[in-house]
Amino acid sequence: MVRRVGIIGYGYLGQYLVQQINSRSDMELVFVWNRTVSALKESDQIRPDQILEDLSDFEKYQADLIVEVAHPSITQKYGPGILQSTDFMIGSPTALADAELEAALRSAATDHGLYIPSGAFWGGEDIKKMADRGTLQALKVTMTKHPSSFKLSGELKVKNDQVKDTRTVLYDGPVRELCPLAPNNVNTMAAAALAAHNLGFDKVNGSIVADPELRDWHIVEVDVWGPGDLSTGSAFHCKTIRSNPAKVGHVTGSATYASFLSSLLAAKDKGPGIHLC
Known part of the structure; x- marks a missing residue:
């Protein structure tokens, strides 16, 4: 089954993930959002219909997994809403240092999974x-x-x-x-x-x-x-x-890119709740 993936953020890591998704047959890129829209329009990896200009409209793309690689503020504003619709993987888990937000995300993750990539965290x-x-x-x-x-x-x-x-x-x-x-x-x-x-x-x-x-x-x-x-x-x-x-x-070491891709591939089928991947 082909997984439909949406990407939030188009910095170095976002660009890497988009490229990797486009090279695979088991995943489909359905949208990319970036604070600077011009970076998306100039990319040869993203079609015009895949550019999401208003992040509030994420639901219409029917993604199986949405991946944040932008900033903790994204999870603060949109995380609970995303989890009510689909699985969510946050590349900026520092957002969860806010105890109220962590509680809100745990409460929202009753039907879908919140995935935390291990990144440079070994063991x-x-x-x-x-x-x-x-x-x-x-x-x-x-x-x-x-x-x-x-x-x-x-x-x-x-x-x-x-x-x-x-x-x-x-x-x-x-x-x-x-x-x-x-x-x-x-x-x-x-x-x-x-x-x-x-x-x-x-x-x-x-x-x-x-x-x-x-x-x-x-x-x-x-x-x-x-x-x-x-x-x-x-x-x-x-x-x-x-x-x-x-x-x-x-900010990010080169080996972390591959680690993050491995986490993305593992972010599925674990059910509701918070999962390290």
């Missing part, structure tokens, strides 16, 4: 299994990038702009507080907080580090603590380090 299924059993005690995600690869706001932007020659920790604390300040950079951490549901956004720790010497990579470290005595250092501990090739100034 998500194993972490979720530990959370399901209640044995997950702590989780920390550390992301290290060149300063130009961070898109930040508020005090974090000021701090990042001051980084010149020295590796600098910009933030270390709860993921919930970090998401609004770095909505384009810490989707990996948001996915981690959703997988580690017994800890959530308030107890999963996130750290972002600006390293001027790190020019060709994005580094993601995931530290997991499970059964045992955490206070004495005798609890189960697993650490993974993911080195993702990335161009200076790019």
Whole structure:
């Protein structure tokens, strides 16, 4: 069965997904929405009838899956409505750091699935299994990038702009507080907080580090603590380090594109509720 897919956002990742969908026989591109419509009209990958100018009209395209790769504000405004009509995959899960929005999405996902791509988050299924059993005690995600690869706001932007020659920790604390300040950079951490549901956004720790010497990579470290005595250092501990090739100034590493496509292919047939894919 051919799946009808709508794409929200036409940046680097959106362009990649459109190209991949068009190259496959098991999926059909039914619409693309972008804040700048001219980018869609100039694309040789999108037909005029596939350009959605008013996102409120998404229902008329009868998509089986709608994929957001634009900005967390899209999910805030349209997420619950989309879930009432079809499956929804959000590429900006930092939106769920808003507790009210997360509750609204869970409430809306009674007939369709809300899919969270794992992206650069390694080991998500194993972490979720530990959370399901209640044995997950702590989780920390550390992301290290060149300063130009961070898109930040508020005090974090000021701090990042001051980084010149020295590796600098910009933030270390709860993921919930970090998401609004770095909505384009810490989707990996948001996915981690959703997988580690017994800890959530308030107890999963996130750290972002600006390293001027790190020019060709994005580094993601995931530290997991499970059964045992955490206070004495005798609890189960697993650490993974993911080195993702990335161009200076790019928010998304190159390997994340393929990972996101794999998530898109897996975002089906899981029923209502929230699913990591």
